[in-house]
Amino acid sequence: MDQSALSVSATVARASARREGLPALALLSPFLLAFLLFFLVPTVETFWLSLTESSLTRTNAFVGLDNYATLLHDASFWDALGNTFYFALLTVVPLTALGLVMALLVNRFVRAQGWLQGVFFLPFVLPISVMTLIADWMLQPSSGVINHILGGQRPWLADPYWALPAVAIGTVWWTVGFNMLLFLAGLRNIPAEQYEAAALDGARGWTLFRNITWPALRPVTTTCVILQIIASLKVFGQTYILTSGGPFNTTRVTLHYMYETAFTQSDAGYAAAIAMAFVAVVILLSLLQIWVVSWLDRRDA
Amino acid sequence: MNTKSTLGWTAIGAISAVLLAALWAAPLLWAMSTALRPELETVSSDFHWLPQTWTLDAFHKTLAAGNLLRWLFNSALVSLAVTVVTMAVSLMAAYAFSQLRFRGRGLIFALAMLAFLVPFEALLVPLFRTMNALGLINSYAGIVLPQVVSPVVIYVFKGFFDEIPADFREAATMDGAGPLRVLWSVYLPLSGNIVWAMAIVTFIAAWNNFLWPFIIVTSNDMMTVPLGLTQTYDAFGVRYAQLMAAALLGAAPVALAYIAFQRKVTQGFLAASGLKG
Amino acid sequence: MASVRLRGIQKRYGDNLVIKGIDLDVEDGQFVVFVGPSGCGKSTLLRMIAGLEDISAGTLELGDKPCNDVEPSRRGIAMVFQSYALYPHMTVAENMGFALKLAKVPKTEIAERVQRAAAILQIGHLLERKPKALSGGQRQRVAIGRAIVRKPEVFLFDEPLSNLDAALRAQTRVELAHLHRELGSTMIYVTHDQVEAMTLGQKIVVFNGGHIEQTGTPLELYERPANRFVAGFLGSPRMNFMPAVLAGEEGATAAVRLPDDSIAEVAADVGRARVGAVLTLGIRPEHLRLSQDATSGGGSGGSGGGIGATVALVEYLGDVVLVHLQVAGVDGTLAAKVNPGAAVPAVGARVGLQFDAGHAHLFDEAGQAFAPSRRREAAHAAIQ
Numbered sequence: 001m002d003q004s005a006l007s008v009s010a011t012v013a014r015a016s017a018r019r020e021g022l023p024a025l026a027l028l029s030p031f032l033l034a035f036l037l038f039f040l041v042p043t044v045e046t047f048w049l050s051l052t053e054s055s056l057t058r059t060n061a062f063v064g065l066d067n068y069a070t071l072l073h074d075a076s077f078w079d080a081l082g083n084t085f086y087f088a089l090l091t092v093v094p095l096t097a098l099g100l101v102m103a104l105l106v107n108r109f110v111r112a113q114g115w116l117q118g119v120f121f122l123p124f125v126l127p128i129s130v131m132t133l134i135a136d137w138m139l140q141p142s143s144g145v146i147n148h149i150l151g152g153q154r155p156w157l158a159d160p161y162w163a164l165p166a167v168a169i170g171t172v173w174w175t176v177g178f179n180m181l182l183f184l185a186g187l188r189n190i191p192a193e194q195y196e197a198a199a200l201d202g203a204r205g206w207t208l209f210r211n212i213t214w215p216a217l218r219p220v221t222t223t224c225v226i227l228q229i230i231a232s233l234k235v236f237g238q239t240y241i242l243t244s245g246g247p248f249n250t251t252r253v254t255l256h257y258m259y260e261t262a263f264t265q266s267d268a269g270y271a272a273a274i275a276m277a278f279v280a281v282v283i284l285l286s287l288l289q290i291w292v293v294s295w296l297d298r299r300d301a
Numbered sequence: 302m303n304t305k306s307t308l309g310w311t312a313i314g315a316i317s318a319v320l321l322a323a324l325w326a327a328p329l330l331w332a333m334s335t336a337l338r339p340e341l342e343t344v345s346s347d348f349h350w351l352p353q354t355w356t357l358d359a360f361h362k363t364l365a366a367g368n369l370l371r372w373l374f375n376s377a378l379v380s381l382a383v384t385v386v387t388m389a390v391s392l393m394a395a396y397a398f399s400q401l402r403f404r405g406r407g408l409i410f411a412l413a414m415l416a417f418l419v420p421f422e423a424l425l426v427p428l429f430r431t432m433n434a435l436g437l438i439n440s441y442a443g444i445v446l447p448q449v450v451s452p453v454v455i456y457v458f459k460g461f462f463d464e465i466p467a468d469f470r471e472a473a474t475m476d477g478a479g480p481l482r483v484l485w486s487v488y489l490p491l492s493g494n495i496v497w498a499m500a501i502v503t504f505i506a507a508w509n510n511f512l513w514p515f516i517i518v519t520s521n522d523m524m525t526v527p528l529g530l531t532q533t534y535d536a537f538g539v540r541y542a543q544l545m546a547a548a549l550l551g552a553a554p555v556a557l558a559y560i561a562f563q564r565k566v567t568q569g570f571l572a573a574s575g576l577k578g
Numbered sequence: 579m580a581s582v583r584l585r586g587i588q589k590r591y592g593d594n595l596v597i598k599g600i601d602l603d604v605e606d607g608q609f610v611v612f613v614g615p616s617g618c619g620k621s622t623l624l625r626m627i628a629g630l631e632d633i634s635a636g637t638l639e640l641g642d643k644p645c646n647d648v649e650p651s652r653r654g655i656a657m658v659f660q661s662y663a664l665y666p667h668m669t670v671a672e673n674m675g676f677a678l679k680l681a682k683v684p685k686t687e688i689a690e691r692v693q694r695a696a697a698i699l700q701i702g703h704l705l706e707r708k709p710k711a712l713s714g715g716q717r718q719r720v721a722i723g724r725a726i727v728r729k730p731e732v733f734l735f736d737e738p739l740s741n742l743d744a745a746l747r748a749q750t751r752v753e754l755a756h757l758h759r760e761l762g763s764t765m766i767y768v769t770h771d772q773v774e775a776m777t778l779g780q781k782i783v784v785f786n787g788g789h790i791e792q793t794g795t796p797l798e799l800y801e802r803p804a805n806r807f808v809a810g811f812l813g814s815p816r817m818n819f820m821p822a823v824l825a826g827e828e829g830a831t832a833a834v835r836l837p838d839d840s841i842a843e844v845a846a847d848v849g850r851a852r853v854g855a856v857l858t859l860g861i862r863p864e865h866l867r868l869s870q871d872a873t874s875g876g877g878s879g880g881s882g883g884g885i886g887a888t889v890a891l892v893e894y895l896g897d898v899v900l901v902h903l904q905v906a907g908v909d910g911t912l913a914a915k916v917n918p919g920a921a922v923p924a925v926g927a928r929v930g931l932q933f934d935a936g937h938a939h940l941f942d943e944a945g946q947a948f949a950p951s952r953r954r955e956a957a958h959a960a961i962q
Contacts, residue, residue, distance in 0.1 A: 128511040
């Protein structure tokens with residue numbers, strides 16, 4: 001009997017579902033329990049909370065969509081959202097472009113690959129507070145090395161204009177390694193034959209990149225950009241630690257606002273509404289990414 | 302072959318590589334340089350790239366004052382626990398999804414993968430309330446438990462198990478092994494590589510987790526390293542050599558893990574992002 | 579008792595009935611071969627006996643005990659997989675002892691049984707190696723050894739030789755036959771290779787499209803195929819077929835008109851067929867004789883030189899020569915076996931084909947064989 005038919009039939013109708021149901025349950029129960037307690041229930045609860053007026057420890061009244069109505073007119077919320085998108089803008093392009101450049105370099109200089117890749121990726125495995133400590137030190141007005149190189153005494157993190165960009169630059173240093181990995185994988189998946197054919201056609205350098213490499217990297221680039229946007233939306237630690245959302249709330253991002261609402265003002269219901277709005281945006285972007293990548297796949301097929 | 306053009310590109314590339322590498326290594330190197338000098342030197346107006354006086358003073362002081370050792374212990378314990386539990390839970394679930402047939406399998410798996418879409422950040426408040434109700438605020442269990450739900454790891458393991466030929470499972474079944482035994486004696490040994498990769502990645506992620514410990518830990522003694530490091534400002538005032546020493550000590554475990562297992566870490570992160578490396 | 583009994587076994591995938599009702603008896607100690615083309619269901623049936631697939635309908639009895647829902651490891655069977663399925667991370671000894679370890683057999687006894695099985699298969703020197711350090715043939719022995727160690731009532735083999743090269747396959751075939759003689763266990767063996775079937779089986783079951791075409795000893799199936807399918811499946815090169823119109827019946831012989839309008843005589847009992855019916859004549863390559871006289875005159879009985887044919891291709895195999903012939907009115911070529919010593923006609927030459935009435939087979943429109951007539955029995959007896 002031919003092997004593929006055998007394997008198909010094996011997966012389609014093995015021992016009866018009844019017989020395997022019990023061991024399956026046993027194997028799944030730890031995950032299911034944790035999943036229920038720490039994901040499903042909290043998700044539903046967030047939704048529920050957003051429809052109530054609650055404190056951190058007690059649920060008070062059911063208020064329907066009141067929280068959402070407030071949200072729509074909440075200047076602080078929209079400011080925070082604006083800061084978040086500004087942060088995304090500041091980081092997405094550099095992170096994607098640099099990630100690509102680094103991947104190209106690592107791919108090209110094979111002998112130094114271990115070192116090169118290591119230097120670019122190492123920051124990514126560091127905890128956030130290491131990044132913030134170093135960034136804070138480097139950005140010190142009088143003794144910081146940045147001001148030593150650039151001259152002047154500007155207090156970067158206390159400057160309403162420069163605070164968020166400074167955090168953004170620190171974030172780029174911290175996380176670009178991951179994008180580099182994505183692009184590296186993408187580069188390695190380009191079949192060698194395409195390059196060989198292009199070489200025979202006489203293409204090299206910039207032409208090669210523009211006509212072979214770049215188009216082949218489109219799905220990875222899209223994935224990268226959207227993952228970056230989603231990650232930027234989730235920013236919290238850096239702005240909280242480095243600038244506490246200041247100066248003058250210029251670095252207060254959406255999640256920070258949510259945190260403050262929940263834990264400082266003890267308004268869990270409103271915070272939940274913020275969370276739901278946040279989730280909605282993330283889901284939309286995630287779905288967009290899946291859709292665009294599959295559209296690209298189908299178009300190139 | 303137009304050697305001039307390719308040589309030009311190679312030169313540009315090499316210079317860019319060196320520049321970028323220097324740029325990227327600079328912050329950590331500068332932190333090291335700062336940490337190895339006396340406190341007074343860090344704020345002196347006389348700027349030097351390398352320490353004028355080399356000293357381990359900052360490291361000594363950091364370890365003495367503050368709670369760094371305690372935080373390192375907490376992080377180690379928590380990260381290890383998260384890794385072990387996540388691996389166990391995920392391997393079992395992945396095996397069930399991959400190799401066992403039961404009603405609702407597709408549905409439950411889809412539901413589990415849905416967790417990809419909902420960011421952890423949105424669940425902070427209810428999670429806090431749940432932990433409060435369970436009495437787990439500021440406890441090791443409280444820090445560890447929510448982190449063991451990892452759809453990514455399950456997804457990666459399931460994909461791997463799907464690729465293992467069914468013959469092994471069938472032979473083991475005929476030999477008398479039940480599902481758990483098959484997982485333990487056959488699938489696990491065959492998955493060595495990927496399990497290590499995901500374990501290391503999980504460990505690093507658990508070590509670096511700032512947000513959840515930030516929410517659930519309320520006392521200095523229970524803090525993990527990322528959390529504790531943000532407290533150092535208060536502990537040391539503004540003492541940059543010590544702050545840098547603290548930062549480097551806090552970074553050391555994961556940095557060393559990466560350097561030691563570079564390939565596995567790369568493999569793990571790539572697998573987690575859904576691409577093959 | 580290590581007998582296997584199947585009654586009304588069916589297998590359904592959704593709405594698709596793939597095994598259509600199997601009744602089969604395997605006796606204690608018998609070597610039975612399931613043979614048939616790809617997709618005929620033989621492997622599925624084997625896996626149902628093993629317990630790796632559910633039985634949709636019917637009963638399976640192992641040693642007189644119904645076993646439909648018994649777990650595979652409790653049925654008293656052991657299986658040798660086509661891919662061997664040796665656990666890559668265990669040594670040969672661990673592979674062979676795994677089932678016993680699971681059954682909590684004491685370590686000393688495991689070691690002893692492994693040693694004994696290894697001795698039978700001559701792999702004692704490989705016990706500490708891992709599968710990837712073994713050749714294909716060695717791995718196959720380990721797979722068999724793993725089965726032997728469990729002392730099963732029934733051995734199941736799922737195309738065990740298909741991953742070996744030709745020379746190794748022939749050698750292993752002999753060893754398997756020897757193994758059966760030595761162990762005396764019941765063995766059920768699945769293969770698509772009819773040579774393996776003919777050489778190894780004490781009883782052959784020919785499958786096609788989910789049902790049994792015929793069961794019998796190799797010789798029975800070869801000499802008295804019950805239908806066109808079995809006739810064409812066993813024997814290499816394949817039996818030659820040509821359309822034959824029933825012209826008449828004379829005592830114990832049927833007369834049929836061949837495509838070249840000659841009349842041939844076949845020793846078959848065509849009682850139920852009507853004159854003018856389009857039947858199929860079957861004749862094996864080794865029973866076709868070539869004559870230089872190409873005049874028309876039917877195949878048998880010596881009337882004329884034989885069916886007219888043109889030589890299309892000649893293949894020299896060393897021990898035999900295959901002559902492929904084109905006959906008007908017949909699709910494809912017919913094959914004839916000629917001894918190397920005899921005169922071999924050149925390509926393009928016209929020759930006559932002759933055969934004995936007692937060697938030809940007749941099949942009706944549905945492909946069912948007509949029973950051999952008494953004359954043929956006599957002819958056979960004479961040959962014996």
